[in-house]
Amino acid sequence: MAVQSLPDGYPQFIERADGARIWDVDGREYLDLMSSWGPIVLGHRYPAVEEAVRAQAVAGDCFDGTSPRMVELAEAFVDLVPYADWAMFAKNGTDATTLCCTIARAHTGREIIVVARGAYHGAAPWCTPYPAGVTAADRQNLVYFEYNDIDSLHAAIAGIEDRVAAVIACPVRHDVRREQELAEPQFARALRETCDRIGALLVLDEVRTGFRLDARGSWESFGVRPDLSAWSKAIANGYALSAVLGRADLRDAAGRVYTTGSFWFSAVSMAASLATLRVVSTPAFESNLRAAGQQLRTGLLAQAEAHGFRVRYTGPVQMPLLTFADDDDFALGNAWASAAINNGVYVHPYHNWFLNAAHTPEVIEEILQRTDAAYAALAGQPVAERGLLTG
Ligand code: PMP
Numbered sequence: 001m002a003v004q005s006l007p008d009g010y011p012q013f014i015e016r017a018d019g020a021r022i023w024d025v026d027g028r029e030y031l032d033l034m035s036s037w038g039p040i041v042l043g044h045r046y047p048a049v050e051e052a053v054r055a056q057a058v059a060g061d062c063f064d065g066t067s068p069r070m071v072e073l074a075e076a077f078v079d080l081v082p083y084a085d086w087a088m089f090a091k092n093g094t095d096a097t098t099l100c101c102t103i104a105r106a107h108t109g110r111e112i113i114v115v116a117r118g119a120y121h122g123a124a125p126w127c128t129p130y131p132a133g134v135t136a137a138d139r140q141n142l143v144y145f146e147y148n149d150i151d152s153l154h155a156a157i158a159g160i161e162d163r164v165a166a167v168i169a170c171p172v173r174h175d176v177r178r179e180q181e182l183a184e185p186q187f188a189r190a191l192r193e194t195c196d197r198i199g200a201l202l203v204l205d206e207v208r209t210g211f212r213l214d215a216r217g218s219w220e221s222f223g224v225r226p227d228l229s230a231w232s233k234a235i236a237n238g239y240a241l242s243a244v245l246g247r248a249d250l251r252d253a254a255g256r257v258y259t260t261g262s263f264w265f266s267a268v269s270m271a272a273s274l275a276t277l278r279v280v281s282t283p284a285f286e287s288n289l290r291a292a293g294q295q296l297r298t299g300l301l302a303q304a305e306a307h308g309f310r311v312r313y314t315g316p317v318q319m320p321l322l323t324f325a326d327d328d329d330f331a332l333g334n335a336w337a338s339a340a341i342n343n344g345v346y347v348h349p350y351h352n353w354f355l356n357a358a359h360t361p362e363v364i365e366e367i368l369q370r371t372d373a374a375y376a377a378l379a380g381q382p383v384a385e386r387g388l389l390t391g
Helices: 047-059 068-080 093-108 150-157 185-198 248-256 267-280 283-307 331-342 361-379 382-387
Strands: 014-018 021-024 029-032 086-090 112-116 142-145 164-169 201-205 228-231 242-246 311-314 321-324
Touching: 029 361, 047 267, 068 086, 068 242, 068 267, 086 093, 086 248, 093 112, 093 164, 093 201, 093 228, 093 242, 093 248, 112 150, 142 150, 150 185, 164 185, 185 201, 242 248, 267 283, 283 311, 283 361, 321 331, 331 361
Parallel strands: 112 142, 112 164, 164 201, 201 228
Antiparallel strands: 014 021, 021 029, 086 242, 228 242, 311 321
16 A cells, blocks of 8 residues: 555655655656655755754764754744744644644633634644544534634634634645635734634644745734744754744743653754754745746646646645646546656645745756646546546
């Protein structure tokens, strides 16, 4: 059985990676548009990050106490993210989202967390999308609303306003198996206002978006700042690290929550994060990533049209998803992904992709040459008929 439920042709084991490329155990090369499902934001084995990792590894990684890298990194995050007055670190995104909920409950003395239906916040019993091993008690203090629908939030909390500890949301609706949806600015602002009105905290789950859309915080351009946020994936360009950032008045609650982990204080990933943060906070990084995303979008849409496919290209260009019209079971999307992997491009049929800084204009051009071949291969297959422009 496949490790992940990916279409035919996907490699199960990856041997090595460099820049925008990965190689499987059989030596086949792929141009990587998944960026390890998010963690790689500067490209695989980015030299300045690898250098910082090597230097830290020589001094040691896992000590009796934390290394000074933790303080340096917390200060760097606080300098970068306007609403953050402190930072704490863990290993996985699930650690960070769960910690945000626990801190919110410790601070407010309330129990309920309000969650967008279908959003992914991790693999713990409170948030896993799968029911195995989850009890009703694990979900007892959760209520759900529809993303981008403020009326549904108001309906969800009606009569329980004074029991809500926090509302947690992602900056973009990037749920799997559906078109991606940007947050409407008025929705983001209404979330902020509602939390303020009822005395609840706003938690932003930046695990997938962090360092890709706006390193200062994905809703910064909307003028919406959360009270707490959870980060992971890209923050150390592939090394295991997550972070919780928070406002000054939550420091006490964060300090009271008991939390630790065997490897949470490892210095190597923090050194990697410091080196990553230096790059992602530059304007050139952000504009190049956006331009690469735009180039890919324009090219893939033009190719779809040229080959007669009706497609939807949704989400931010740095984290896009390509889906096919009238393809609810993703048969066509799977077939296109299979054709892409056979032509040496690693994409996903129903989970958003992640661009990284190694996607230079030349690399995007190379990707597009290969995806053109993928569309051409698909156009020759019977499964394509349902998505064709003309009958
Ligand atoms: N939140 C979001 C938005 C995520 O995308 C993920 C991981 N895909 C998580 C939380 C959980 O992160 P992790 O898998 O590192 O626990």
